Amino acid sequence: MDKSMYAIEVAQLTKIYGKGDTAVIAIADATFQVKPGELVAILGPSGSGKTTLLTSIGLINEPTHGKVVIDGAVVADEGWTPGLDLKRLRREKLGFIFQAHNLIPFLSAIENVMVALEINNMSRSEAKNRATELLTSLNLGHRLNNYPTALSGGEAQRVAIARALANKPKVILADEPTAALDTENGKNVMDLLKKLAVENHSAILVVTHDHRMVKGFDRIFQVSDGRIIDEETNGN
Ligand SMILES: Nc1ncnc2c1ncn2[C@@H]1O[C@H](COP(=O)(O)OP(=O)(O)O)[C@@H](O)[C@H]1O
Numbered sequence: 001m002d003k004s005m006y007a008i009e010v011a012q013l014t015k016i017y018g019k020g021d022t023a024v025i026a027i028a029d030a031t032f033q034v035k036p037g038e039l040v041a042i043l044g045p046s047g048s049g050k051t052t053l054l055t056s057i058g059l060i061n062e063p064t065h066g067k068v069v070i071d072g073a074v075v076a077d078e079g080w081t082p083g084l085d086l087k088r089l090r091r092e093k094l095g096f097i098f099q100a101h102n103l104i105p106f107l108s109a110i111e112n113v114m115v116a117l118e119i120n121n122m123s124r125s126e127a128k129n130r131a132t133e134l135l136t137s138l139n140l141g142h143r144l145n146n147y148p149t150a151l152s153g154g155e156a157q158r159v160a161i162a163r164a165l166a167n168k169p170k171v172i173l174a175d176e177p178t179a180a181l182d183t184e185n186g187k188n189v190m191d192l193l194k195k196l197a198v199e200n201h202s203a204i205l206v207v208t209h210d211h212r213m214v215k216g217f218d219r220i221f222q223v224s225d226g227r228i229i230d231e232e233t234n235g236n
């Protein structure tokens with residue numbers, strides 16, 4: 001595969017918080033590539049650096065060393081690439097899903113999804129149609145006008161998934177998306193995420209510390225003390 005065909009490439013990615021005696025090496029020397037449509041799970045105990053890895057790839061946290069390439073664009077190489085519009089790249093290329101759904105509390109389900117589309121210049125009527133279609137496909141057609149507080153945990157997380165996927169991002173980054181859900185809802189959310197990522201041909205990185213949630217992933221990275229210590233590939 002042509003190198004530039006990767007959705008994500010990281011090389012010697014290192015993130016150090018703080019300086020001197022109090023410095024914490026949260027991620028050390030991570031090197032891997034993820035293709036479009038590929039599903040990667042990141043497993044590891046609390047404090048092992050999973051969130052730092054995602055936010056360093058996701059244009060939130062500036063890498064201290066190493067390289068990050070998203071959809072062919074070198075976004076960091078020994079620090080951010082100068083002159084990049086990080087906000088815009090985040091909006092156009094990435095979809096984020098967090099443990100807590102992070103929905104905007106004063107907007108309804110459909111409005112939460114429409115915001116993501118309108119911010120990328122889709123017209124209001126188009127955004128409304130696409131949000132309706134997306135939420136309906138996630139079995140939320142009856143919840144369009146409900147506010148986040150009126151939704152169950154699983155429903156809210158499905159709205160958050162709809163929002164993250166609305167722009168068909170090349171890369172989806174999910175940080176413990178099932179942690180606040182019971183096992184069955186967690187499995188449903190994970191299955192949905194996998195299905196949509198494959199349909200959209202998005203690369204997806206999902207952090208979890210629950211082994212039961214990683215069935216069906218193409219690869220599993222095991223993280224310990226800031227290092228990827230093991231990589232397991234499912235035969236396909
Ligand atoms: N903003 C920060 N400032 C300083 N240290 C941090 C910060 N965020 C995380 N850390 C430290 O980096 C290490 C990895 O944290 P994190 O990436 O949150 O791990 P995980 O998501 O696996 O629980 C931990 O030792 C944590 O205390």
Ligand SMILES: [Mg+2]
Nearest residue numbers: 050051052175
């Ligand atoms: Mg974390």
